[in-house]
Amino acid sequence: MPERPAPAGAPAPLEGSVDLPRIEAAVREILLAVGEDPERDGLQGTPSRVARAYEEAFQGLREDPAELMSTTFDIGHEELVLVRDVPFYSMCEHHLVPFFGHAHIGYIPSPEGKVTGLSKLARLVDIFAKRPQVQEQLTTQVVDALVEHLAPGGAMVVVEAEHLCMSMRGVSKPGARTITSAVRGQLRDAATRAEAMSLMLHGRPH
Numbered sequence: 001m002p003e004r005p006a007p008a009g010a011p012a013p014l015e016g017s018v019d020l021p022r023i024e025a026a027v028r029e030i031l032l033a034v035g036e037d038p039e040r041d042g043l044q045g046t047p048s049r050v051a052r053a054y055e056e057a058f059q060g061l062r063e064d065p066a067e068l069m070s071t072t073f074d075i076g077h078e079e080l081v082l083v084r085d086v087p088f089y090s091m092c093e094h095h096l097v098p099f100f101g102h103a104h105i106g107y108i109p110s111p112e113g114k115v116t117g118l119s120k121l122a123r124l125v126d127i128f129a130k131r132p133q134v135q136e137q138l139t140t141q142v143v144d145a146l147v148e149h150l151a152p153g154g155a156m157v158v159v160e161a162e163h164l165c166m167s168m169r170g171v172s173k174p175g176a177r178t179i180t181s182a183v184r185g186q187l188r189d190a191a192t193r194a195e196a197m198s199l200m201l202h203g204r205p206h
């Protein structure tokens, strides 16, 4: 069987801050291009508001998962740890409109590995969500960061999301949800994976 290629991994965190004046100038251009008047009352503050909103939406580009995952505990737990229903908002890199939903993150600590705080698992989702993204890559970046920083026996991430680029434009299918999963190590075993998946999705509203 051919070897799976090594995951490309997430790019290193960017240095420096977002160029707010550059975003403001670009937003002004967009307003002009659609035929609006950027000087009219309601729009005067819009370029700077959009610049600050983008700064927030893409703050994950400047955050370091290694630093986040450096808080670890010495707990002798080698069974599944699962945080489910973590809400997230991301930006589709094809259209720069939001996609949003929930992530479920599970891992099995190993004797050689580490256990981190539960909130760090949720923060890890945000670091990768707050970037120009596609859902599949968000899913694999989170699971690969777990593997890299916690050296678990296994790890699994499931992401369920609605993409506004499919709801409010284009194919116009509001309510369609995309589910992606990525599994590593012991959680690839069919029974363990099925148990984790049923815990992740059990009782979820439709």
Ligand SMILES: Nc1nc2c(ncn2[C@@H]2O[C@H](COP(=O)(O)OP(=O)(O)OP(=O)(O)O)[C@@H](O)[C@H]2O)c(=O)[nH]1
Binding pocket: 092, 093, 094, 133, 134, 135, 136, 163, 165, 166, 169, 170, 171
């Ligand atoms: N695989 C994947 N596709 C995505 C994601 N977000 C958006 N897309 C899709 O990216 C595709 C881009 O297709 P294009 O044909 O280049 O763009 P478009 O003309 O705007 O396409 P339509 O959305 O079909 O109108 C669309 O099919 C989107 O639904 C994602 O997270 N993962």
Ligand SMILES: [Zn+2]
Binding pocket: 092, 093, 094, 095, 096, 097, 163, 165, 166
């Ligand atoms: Zn899109």
